[in-house]
Amino acid sequence: MLNKIPVGHKSIDDYSSIIGFDYIQSLKQKASKINKLKILHLSSTAYGGGVSEMLYTLVPLMKSIGLDVSWQVITGDEEFFITTKNLHNGLQGADFIITDYMVKAYKRRSKENAKLLDTDADVIICHDPQTAAIPYFCDKLDKYKKTAWIWRCHIDLTCPHSSAVDLIKDYVNQFDGTVFSSPNYIKPELKTDNHYIVYPAIDPLSPKNMDISSHTINELLSKVGIKTDKPVLTQVSRFDPWKDPLGVIDVYREVKKDIDLQLLMVASMASDDPEGWHYFEKTARHAGNDLDIHLLSNVYGVGNLEVNAIQKISDVVIQKSVREGFGLVVSEALWKGKPVVGTNVGGIAVQIVDGDNGFLIENTTEAVQKILWLLSHKQQAIKMGKKGKQYVKQNFISPRNLMDIIDVIIDIAA
């Protein structure tokens, strides 16, 4: 058996002040078309990163509108996760190495997971490349032939390495439907006849995004040793080359030449990300002895509420990713009324309306200019932050994600 992930209770009715009664009614109505189906989400980790963040809200919200849904996590060892991380890198367009040995490890573990899968689900939504080969191996094992299989890919497929695509395309073709986070990610080899765009979303009521009082913020900050005596620039992201933490430090150093500020870098360690610690050390070395650079992590007590508080007290949030499937952190910051300076890539470009709720930048120099401008134009920065919150409310909150996923399931399986 694979591990079943317990999720807390959430009620869709609690969201009515944000999305309105009619939207909730229409969610419930649509859900009634598929409430006889059993639905399973299959992912590779229950902690760290955007997929688990989203599922902790999506799964209970699906339940709350009457759907029969659960979430299981596949098994994997270091060999498997190193292989899938390399595959992820190749799909995002980096040079990557996957040896024959690694391919065998991927197949072996996928087959093992297919054997362990024990479900009566009518619809299985597999997240990301880690789970992409499971329907293929289930088919070989003569299992779940009547199941509707959906692949939801969360990574940036703007310019994938063709050999990475070759490695999974036959597996992806086994699915009944594919879901991507941006129209730019649809590649002929990696889609099925039924393919959809669903933007990921944040939960406005979760501990990470809910309103918290200034008193609580102060308590949380003092617990993790953060003061607000200098302007705050923040990036919340795993320590990972794709998130360019070293580049963030370079930007901060340039800004500091004109305005004395501090940099908060918050990074959780994901269990399916073997590179995390290695990159943490690299980032720490690059930061050197600068006492205004704070490297914070879940391992040192920076959990959801602390991330919330840190985003709330930030003056500017930066997201300097080289590629970004979506980047929930951008919506999280915008939701807190913070202008975001982000690279013009993948999902960041979907969320930032340049010059309106933040700035899209191409390089370090532009990032420095925009951050300096925001730090020295407080009123304009506040206005942009307000627009950002509105934009997220309209486009990137969890009830909308729920609506889109229900539409996909209705289309494929009802």
Ligand code: UDP
């Ligand atoms: N996150 C967190 N603590 C951290 C770093 C990240 O809780 O120290 C969360 C972050 O708030 C966001 C998710 O992890 O909800 C990251 O999702 P995103 O889509 O931005 O990036 P991914 O890690 O999936 O590439």
